[in-house]
Amino acid sequence: MITVFLRFYEELNDFLPLEHQKVRFQRKLKQSPSVKDLIESCGVPHPEVDLILINGESVGFDHRISNRDDISIYPVFESFDISDVKRLQARPLRQLQFVADGNLGKLARKMRLLGLDVAFDASAAKDDLLQTMINDNRVILTTNRGLLMRKIVERGYCVRSDNPTIQTREVIRRFDLVNVISPFTRCVCCNAVLKSVNKEEVLEYLKADTRKFYDAFTQCPECRKVYWYGSHTVRIQKFVEWIRKDFSV
Numbered sequence: 001m002i003t004v005f006l007r008f009y010e011e012l013n014d015f016l017p018l019e020h021q022k023v024r025f026q027r028k029l030k031q032s033p034s035v036k037d038l039i040e041s042c043g044v045p046h047p048e049v050d051l052i053l054i055n056g057e058s059v060g061f062d063h064r065i066s067n068r069d070d071i072s073i074y075p076v077f078e079s080f081d082i083s084d085v086k087r088l089q090a091r092p093l094r095q096l097q098f099v100a101d102g103n104l105g106k107l108a109r110k111m112r113l114l115g116l117d118v119a120f121d122a123s124a125a126k127d128d129l130l131q132t133m134i135n136d137n138r139v140i141l142t143t144n145r146g147l148l149m150r151k152i153v154e155r156g157y158c159v160r161s162d163n164p165t166i167q168t169r170e171v172i173r174r175f176d177l178v179n180v181i182s183p184f185t186r187c188v189c190c191n192a193v194l195k196s197v198n199k200e201e202v203l204e205y206l207k208a209d210t211r212k213f214y215d216a217f218t219q220c221p222e223c224r225k226v227y228w229y230g231s232h233t234v235r236i237q238k239f240v241e242w243i244r245k246d247f248s249v
């Protein structure tokens with residue numbers, strides 16, 4: 001029997017029972033697991049973890065636990081400057097791509113609205129999601145923390161809020177995406193990149209009022225949906241401003 005002490009920091013506490021949140025707590029173990037298995041047995045999926053300190057030393061997920069180890073576990077925290085320790089999550093790539101699970105259709109649409117690449121299929125099974133994740137090297141977004149604990153998952157995020165607007169902000173914060181937001185560039189229905197088109201090319205898709213009052217259009221090359229800057233875009237601009245404002249403080 002070995003005894004270890006754990007302390008989870010910041011939003012990793014979201015996964016813990018109340019009595020273990022924001023405090024150092026003790027676990028007694030029959031064997032000596034890897035630190036990854038120990039962390040997941042506490043309910044925290046490994047893609048959420050970016051830094052593990054054991055007795056002050058940074059370690060990898062495979063590190064074996066010893067008796068009396070004192071373990072501090074940190075989430076991905078972009079402004080946390082700790083260049084001399086072992087960060088466990090890959091740094092954000094310039095163009096991150098995502099795949100969202102079947103519960104996150106509204107999040108997928110909102111992220112697409114901001115120009116972010118999010119694959120989504122409401123009918124996809126878990127194995128389909130994982131396959132898309134692997135095939136396209138996508139980051140998985142899910143409300144299912146068990147899915148994130150699969151060994152095959154390297155990059156993923158467990159969405160906390162039930163509100164799609166707040167969820168969008170969570171993902172932008174977690175993956176440091178505020179500088180890659182590019183609104184009105186991607187189809188919210190099918191994720192394709194929009195193309196600029198002449199008004200004449202899309203006249204057949206427009207209602208009379210739209211024909212009359214608007215001149216600048218984009219179109220989805222996949223589903224042919226036409227987009228234009230109209231009254232509805234003011235609401236979207238406000239959403240974008242709200243997201244950006246949140247990161248300027």
Ligand SMILES: [Zn+2]
Binds near residue numbers: 190220
């Ligand atoms: Zn489309």
